[in-house]
Amino acid sequence: MSAPAPSQMRAMRLHRPGEGLRLETLPVPAAGPGQLQLRVEACGVCRTDLHLVDGELPDPRLPIIPGHEIVGRVTALGDGVRGFRVGQRVGVPWLGWTCGGCRFCLSGRENLCDSARFTGYQIDGGFAEYTVADGRYCFPLPEASCPAVELAPLLCAGLIGYRALSLAGKAERVGIYGFGAAAHIIAQVLRHEGRRFYAFTRPDDGESQDFARRLGADWAGSAEQTPPQALDAALIFAPAGPLVPAALRHTDKGGCVVCAGIHMSDIPGFAYADLWGERMIRSVANLTREDGLGFLALAPTIPIRTTVTPFPLEQANDALARLRAGALQGAAVLTME
Numbered sequence: 001m002s003a004p005a006p007s008q009m010r011a012m013r014l015h016r017p018g019e020g021l022r023l024e025t026l027p028v029p030a031a032g033p034g035q036l037q038l039r040v041e042a043c044g045v046c047r048t049d050l051h052l053v054d055g056e057l058p059d060p061r062l063p064i065i066p067g068h069e070i071v072g073r074v075t076a077l078g079d080g081v082r083g084f085r086v087g088q089r090v091g092v093p094w095l096g097w098t099c100g101g102c103r104f105c106l107s108g109r110e111n112l113c114d115s116a117r118f119t120g121y122q123i124d125g126g127f128a129e130y131t132v133a134d135g136r137y138c139f140p141l142p143e144a145s146c147p148a149v150e151l152a153p154l155l156c157a158g159l160i161g162y163r164a165l166s167l168a169g170k171a172e173r174v175g176i177y178g179f180g181a182a183a184h185i186i187a188q189v190l191r192h193e194g195r196r197f198y199a200f201t202r203p204d205d206g207e208s209q210d211f212a213r214r215l216g217a218d219w220a221g222s223a224e225q226t227p228p229q230a231l232d233a234a235l236i237f238a239p240a241g242p243l244v245p246a247a248l249r250h251t252d253k254g255g256c257v258v259c260a261g262i263h264m265s266d267i268p269g270f271a272y273a274d275l276w277g278e279r280m281i282r283s284v285a286n287l288t289r290e291d292g293l294g295f296l297a298l299a300p301t302i303p304i305r306t307t308v309t310p311f312p313l314e315q316a317n318d319a320l321a322r323l324r325a326g327a328l329q330g331a332a333v334l335t336m337e
Contacts, residue, residue, distance in 0.1 A: 005037060005075045011128035012316040012334075015063045017055030020317045021127065028130045031078035035132045036090065041148035043126030044069025045311075045319045045332040046156045046181070047239065048094065051263040052121060053320055061122045066316075067334070068094040068119035069155040070126035070133070071141060071148040081135045089148075090138040091155045091296070094262075095286040096123045097134045111286035118286075127316055129336050139292045142300060153181050153306045153331040154299055159287045161186035162295040164235045164260035167282050171232035171255065175200060177223060177247060178238025179208040181331035182260065184215060185304055186235065191216040192302045198227045200243075202326070211307075211329050231255060239263055244281060245270035253277035260284045308333045 005028045012021040031037035049066045051057050070092035074084055084090065096119035098105050104112040119125045119133070141151055161182035168174060174190055176183045177200045190197045199212030199220040209220035219227055223243060227250055234247035234257045244267045247257045256279065275281075307330025311319040319332040 003075075005039065005130055009129040010313060011065050012313060013063045013065050013127075014053055014060070017053065017060070021053065021066070021320075023314050026128070029124065029132045031076045031081075031132050033079040034081060034135055035078040036074050036081060036084060036135050036138055037076035037078075037130065037132050038070065038072030038090065038092070039075050039130055040070060040072045040126050040128060040336050041089075042071045042152045042310075042336070043067040043334045044152035044156060044181070045316070045323060045334060047323065048156070048262050049120060050320055050323055051239070054324075056263050057121065064121065065124040065126075065128050065131070066120040067126035067128070068092065068096070068121075069152045069157070069333075070119070070131060071151045071155070072126070072131065075130070078132075078135070084135060084138065089141045089143055091141045091151065092119055092126065092131070092133040092138055093155045093159055093287060093292060094118050094120075096137055098136075108288060108290065111288050116286070127313065127334060129313070136289070139296050141296065145300065149308055149310050149333045149335055150306045152333045153185065153308065154296065154304070157181035157331055158185045158299065158304065159291055159295055160260055160284060161235070161237070162189065162298075163287050163291050164237075164258045164284050165189060166291070167258050167284065168233035168235065168256060172196060173198070173229055173232045175227060175231040175234035175247060175250060176212075177234060177236040177243050178240075179205075179212050179220075180237060180328070182237045183235075184211065184307060184330050187212065187215040187217065188302055188304050189298070198229075198231065200225075205326065207329065226250060233258065235260055236264075237261060239265060241265040241267040245274060248274045248279060248281070251279055253279065256280035256282055258282050258284060306330060310335050312337070
């Protein structure tokens, strides 16, 4: 059983994009109807958090507590919540609330809900000692088999990578552009499934290329280079629009390019010949509950091992700066200890 929540908590909060997060003492939020109150154990630091802080995402709710790769323990249940217990470990992803009644929600595509709200963007997130979350978008996690800090990246980097890979179908030769948190997780899925993958990084990033090879990449090189074989699919995790036409040129007929980030710089013009041959460009929009349940059931069977750099809560700005500079292998994770 978890101890009851205190009345106050520490949190890192954004007041204005372009400024750093502020460490503040705030009231612990109470669980409303349909919500869980959680004591946060760890929260991953995602590139989407960086886009939020840097002002690249429109209309955030301000001030806001970022963070949407939350691992926590249930400390209270709101009215109407079923299927959870106090003390249980759960994860909270980016998609934090949907209307439940629109045509997208009713057809299992709640990730496209026009009224959706997102954790750490319109709903206070996990850069805090406590948070509340909609029980519909909380996923049970292993109780003791894996430290919270290693589970946190699964809640976005893993889930979005998993959805991106599912949109690539049965591709056997997969290019991965940007070898960060999502890529290092999905590389393990590809290796587990016996598929080949090719890692594309910045020209001077030999460290990430070596990291990719250790995870089983058939080839690793610069995004400006040509892989040894044409790709069946390319997954783009880096937020750089020019990678889309570059990936198309390396994609075989009938293949697809999947843009997996929530934000990307503009895609430059390209020749129709690069798209011809039934090639496709697709985008990833959040995740569905089915994605969450499917991936989190798969992860321990592989098993996926995340590479993380932990930071205490009050060093969230340092973690974001390291991410911005490309100075991390794997994922940054905030801890509440």
